[in-house]
Amino acid sequence: MKKKKLKLCAKKGSWGMSRKRNSNVIKLKIPGTREEWLKDRNKGIGGSDAGSVLGLNPWKSAYTLWCEKTEKITNDTDNEAMRQGRDLEEYVAYRFVEETGKKVRKSNFSYQRKDYPFMLANVDRIIVGENAILECKTASALTKVQYKKGEIPDNYYAQCVHYMATTGVDRVYIAILVLGKGFYWYVVERDEEAINALISAEKTFWDYVVNDEEPPVDGSESTSNALLQRYPEGYGAIDLFGREEIISSIRDLENSKKSIEKQIDKLKNELKKDLGDHEYGQTNNFKVCWKTAKQNRIDAETLRKKYPDIYSECQKEISFRKFEIKEEDYEQ
Structure with missing residues (x-):
């Protein structure tokens, strides 16, 4: 999937979601607890999973994601970076409003595509009066991504495309707080070619999940750790x-x-x-x-x-x- 060049300022967009796209989206009640949310994640592919499916997530491979979705390994880890991301989400949204003058609101629903029910989305904010959503990110000060030049990580881009594919919005605004260094925001416009490529990749991945068929492994540390978690002990011999x-x-x-x-x-x-x-x-x-x-x-x-x-x-x-x-x- 080709990543389009990002623009540092937003364009004025259309009002309201297209009827055709809107009719293809199911609104679901947001889980009340984190435990319920973690359980629901294994029922499909969410925005944060898209980068892993495409091999663009440096921290989680497609094989590791498959192990989690099929419950071969557990995925209940939480770390300081995740905690800070959740706690600072409100602040990042506030900074975006301050910088752009746009209005945002929280959504009371998660979203699912009717034709591809494995595609799920939990969005951070909805842009009021515009067919768009806002994704809030908190990044490490040690990042090597050149945000000043309009760059965002590939897995962030994949997440934006997933949200457009799942919710039917025209664009995704992404606001990024780089801790101690700066605040940046960009807009990712809808691209049907990228969306179709992502849907195809996610469908192939989800077929592996529902058929309980292992996807190819790669050489990442994530895959190595998943294999070790899945097979912590060795017994006897096998014909190789x-x-x-x-x-x-x-x-x-x-x-x-x-x-x-x-x-x-x-x-x-x-x-x-x-x-x-x-x-x-x-x-x-x-x-x-x-x-x-x-x-x-x-x-x-x-x-x-x-x-x-x-x-x-x-x-x-x-x-x-x-x-x-x-x-x-x-x-x-």
Whole structure:
């Protein structure tokens, strides 16, 4: 799905939702508790899921999302970033109103498409007098996204497209508070080509869910964590003779990785030799640093010898599954 260039100011839009789109939307009562809300999330694909379906969410893969929707793993985690996002939603909406002069109100409903009932939407605000909604975001100050240049993360864009596809609105305004750095807002206009591409991807994903068929895995940390949560323990052995090709590919790639790492280290050493006693070096395009850094670390061996009781008390057993490939010689 192609992401269109975003505009930093809003255009005057049409009044009221089109009748055809409106007739394709079902209004649902918003769950009264967070527990009910979490349970309802597994009944379909919401706006925050769209980026994962498309492989655009850096924190959650399509495979992880599938595991959650099919209840292979649990999804009841809550963290400080999520808490701040919820608590600051009202403030972000207020800033948007202050910046634009537009009026917004909360919706008393969630939304579902009739023809694609797996498509669900819980919107933050409705723009009064305009066929549009507002999405409120809170982002980390460490973000590398260049909001000043009109950029938004791809998964934010996917969420906006999902809301347009599900609710039938003409546009989505997105307001983003970057903690301690700035406030930005943009408008994502309706794009039928992007919407159709998203619907197709979400339908394919939801078919995996309803058929309890695993989607392809990727190499993300999210997928690795989902597999570990799904299979925390290992027992016995399994026949993998049909997977010789993939095992050989892993070994070949690992050998290539080692070779590349050696080449990188060689080039780094050449630059270190050039720097010598200097901490910095510059070219027209780059700055190279090789400076002394100090850290305080616990000497585990000294602690064990001098304070064995404390060392024993501080030890903690951890369990994990170690993945490795070994060559075996079998007699024919």
